[in-house]
Amino acid sequence: MAAEQDPEGRAAARPLLTDLYQVTMALGYWRAGRASAPAEFELFFRQSPFGGAFALAAGLRDCVRFLRAFRLLDADVQFLASVLPPDTDPAFFEHLRALDCSGVTVRALPEGSLAFPGVPLLQVSGPLLVVQLLETPLLCLVSYASLIATNAARLRLIAGPEKRLLEMGLRRAQGPDGGLTASTYSYLGGFDGSSNVLAGQLRGVPVVGTLAHSFVTSFSGKEVPPDPMLAPAAGQGPRVDLTPRVEAWLERVCAQEIRALFRTTGAQFQAPWLESVPIAVSNNIDEEELARLSQQGSEVNVIGIGTSVVTCPRQPSLGCVYKLVSVGGQPRMKLTEDPEKQTLPGSKAAFRLLGSDGSPLLDLLQLAEEPAPQAGQELRVWPRGAQEACTVRPARVEPLLRLWVQQGQLCEPLPSLAESRAFAQRSLSQLSPAHRRLEPPAGYQVALSEKLRALVQRLSAGAPL
C-alpha cells in the first residue's frame, strides 16, 4: 500500500508522532526475529467518560487515512538512528525504511456507534513490529475524537432535538489540530455546526458565526455604515435609513424580554417572520447551564458552546488503551493485581444483544471461532465483574465489528461525516432511557461467552495454553 495523496489536505498524523518506546520495542522484536509474527491488538476504554453509561466511537476515518499514508521517510529513519543506540544493526533501519501497512487488517465499530467499556473500538492485526508501532498514533486519533463525540452527544441529549448547537471553541482548543478534531467530532456527536472554517473546508462541517466585540469597538460612531439606506425585503416600498431606526429601537429592546418584543413588533407591523427570528446565546455554557437554557418554554434557539465542548473539562481524556491479545496465533493477556487493568485474551468477536423493544440489552464478547449467537435462543453469559453467569434471550443480535481494512486494502467506502452523525443519533435513540440518562445512569453490561471466560480463567491460573 503506497503512500497516497491525502484528499483532506494532509495525513491525520505522521508515523513519528509516537512514543519512543514503540521504536525500542520494534528493535527488540526485530532482534528476536519476531518482527513478522502475526499479532493482534485491541483498542478500548475501561470506563465510560463523564460518569455516563456510554461513549460514541469516533476517529476511524482518521485512523484509516493514517494507515494508508504510513511510510517512514528517509529523514524519519535518520532521526530514529540518532536516538537509538549507536551500535544498532543498520539492517534494522533498512527494515524500517521498507515498512508500510500492507499487512495490516482493521476491524472496528463504525463511527458514531455506541461503545461500552472493554468492547474493542478497533482490532488491529498484522506483523507484530508494525502493529506495535501503530499504538500511539491510533490512540491519539481515537481517544480524543471519541471523547469529543461523546461530550457533544451528551450536550445534544440535554438540549433536546430542536435547539441549534454550535461549537465555537477553536481558540480554547489544545493546539491547532485539537481544534480541528473538536469541530469535526462535535458535529459527529450531534452539534449542528462550528465556527471553525478549516473544519468546513476539510471536513464539510457547516460553518457559522456572528461577530466579535472588536468589530463593535472598531467603530467610534463617526464612521458611516456602508449602506445606511435599506431596501425593503419584498423589493417594493420606500427605503429606510438604518441608523436612526437602530437608535430608536435600541433603548426599547434592551429593556424588555426579547422574544415578546419580536412578537409585539411582528404583529404591529404585519411582519410575522419577526416572531421567529432566532435568538442565540453563548458565554461559558456547560451541561448545567445548557439544561437551564433548554427548559420548557425557553425562547433561545441557538446555543454556542466553546471551552466546555472542546476541552471536556469534566474529563479531558478518555484513557483508551491498546493491548496485545494474541501473537503467533496464541492468546495473550496482561495479568495484574488490579482487576480493572486485566485484559481479555484472544482474537474476539463482539455482538450487541437487543431486546424485543429494539434497545440494547448487553454487549457480548466471545472468541472469534465461536458461532454467532442466534436471536431467540437462550444464552448463558458471564457479565464482567460478576461472580455468576446469567442467561439472556435476545430478540435480535447485531455483530459490532466490521472489516474496514484487509491486508492494507480498504474493503468498503467509509461513511461520510454526515452519515456517521445521523447513525450516532439513531444509535442513541435506540438506547433505553435508563442507559441514556446522564446521571446517574444504569450501568450497561458487557459479558463474556463461556468459552472466553474459561480461557481467562485458564490463563489467570498460569496454565499452559
Next chain:
Amino acid sequence: MAAEQDPEGRAAARPLLTDLYQVTMALGYWRAGRASAPAEFELFFRQSPFGGAFALAAGLRDCVRFLRAFRLLDADVQFLASVLPPDTDPAFFEHLRALDCSGVTVRALPEGSLAFPGVPLLQVSGPLLVVQLLETPLLCLVSYASLIATNAARLRLIAGPEKRLLEMGLRRAQGPDGGLTASTYSYLGGFDGSSNVLAGQLRGVPVVGTLAHSFVTSFSGKEVPPDPMLAPAAGQGPRVDLTPRVEAWLERVCAQEIRALFRTTGAQFQAPWLESVPIAVSNNIDEEELARLSQQGSEVNVIGIGTSVVTCPRQPSLGCVYKLVSVGGQPRMKLTEDPEKQTLPGSKAAFRLLGSDGSPLLDLLQLAEEPAPQAGQELRVWPRGAQEACTVRPARVEPLLRLWVQQGQLCEPLPSLAESRAFAQRSLSQLSPAHRRLEPPAGYQVALSEKLRALVQRLSAGAPL
C-alpha cells in the same frame, strides 16, 4: 513577506484555522473602506491559571512561523466564497487573495517570560482587516502553549531541580497536534524530555522511553532472547546467562525496597554503579502525587507524567483573549458591566519593576508615548482593582515587550527552545517565594500609570477622545 519553506515541516497553523466571524468582520471592514485602517490588538489572559500567581508566556515561535507563512490559497478563497453571502463583491475576494502579513508588527514577551493578568503576551498591529483575521489562530497558538508551559513549571517547582521529569502523555493529548504542542512546551516549562518522537525530530526535545506491557506479554517464555549471554560491562571476565539470573533475582527484588536492594547488591558484588541506577515511576501522577514522590528521602529519580501534564485537568484552557486597543491612532476599549471584562485602551508599554533583592515587585502598564520609569525614582501607580494609588521606588526596571516582527520582517532571531527553557527557569527563580508558592500564592500586582488610568476614566465616562 512571501510564504516560505517551513523549517519545522509545516506551518504552525493554516489561515482558515479561524472562526467564520473573523471573515464576516473582514468583509464588514472592507465594505466600510476600513480594511487598511491602522489597528492594534493585545493578546492577554485575565486570570493566572491553576489558582497560581503566574503563567509562563509561550507560543511566540509558532505565531511567528504562522505569520511568515500566512497566505490564503486559491482553494481557501474559493471556500470562503462558498460560505459568504452569494452577492458578496468579487473584489473582496481579490483583496483576500493578495493578503499577507507584510504590514504586521508584533511586540511580545519573550518565550518563557513570567506573565501576569492583563499584561499583553502579544501586541499585534497592522491593517485592521489582517490583524482581525489573525485573532483565532494566534489565540489557538498562544493559549495552550502557555497553559502547558505553566503547568510544567508548576510540576517542576513541586519536584525540585533534581528529579528528571518526563512528559509521556501523547496518547492522552487532545488531537495529534495537541500532543506535539504539549511535548514542546512542557519541555520549555521545565521538563527534561518527552516520549514523543516527533517533538524530538521537529523541535529538538530530548526523547526518552522504556517499554510497554505488550512487549512483555508478547513473549510467552518459550522464545529465546536474542543475546542470552551477557558480556561483563568492563569487557573482561566470564559471560553470564541472563535468563536464570533474572529468574533468581525476580522473586527477591519484588519483595524488597528497591534502592536498599541496589545498595546491598552493589556492595556485595563490588558494583558501586548499581547504587545509583535510576528508579523511574509513572501512572496517573498529578501535583499531589508528585509532591509525595518528591519528599525528602525519596529514592525516585525519574518521574513520567502523562494525562495531568498534557490535558491540564485542573484547568484545560487558559482563556486568553485578543482585544482591540486602538484603531486609526485612536484608543478603543470594551465597556461592560463586568469590570473583569473591561479592557485597557490605547497602545501601551509594559515594564517590570524589581526590588533591591532582584525579585519583581509589580508590572506597570502605561501609554506607549510616556517616558519609561527610572530605577531609583518614586512612581505613583494605580494597582488594578484598587481604589487608591500607591507609590513604588523600583531598584531596577525591565521593559517587558520586545519588537520581534516589524512590518512583516523578523527583527532578531528567536531564541531556541532550550534557551527559552533556561530563561523560564531563571525567571521563576527570581520570583519571590510568596509569588512562586503554588497555593495559596500572594497575588502579583499589575498597575496602571496615572496617564493610562486617566484615559480609562475618560473613556468609561463616555467623554469624547
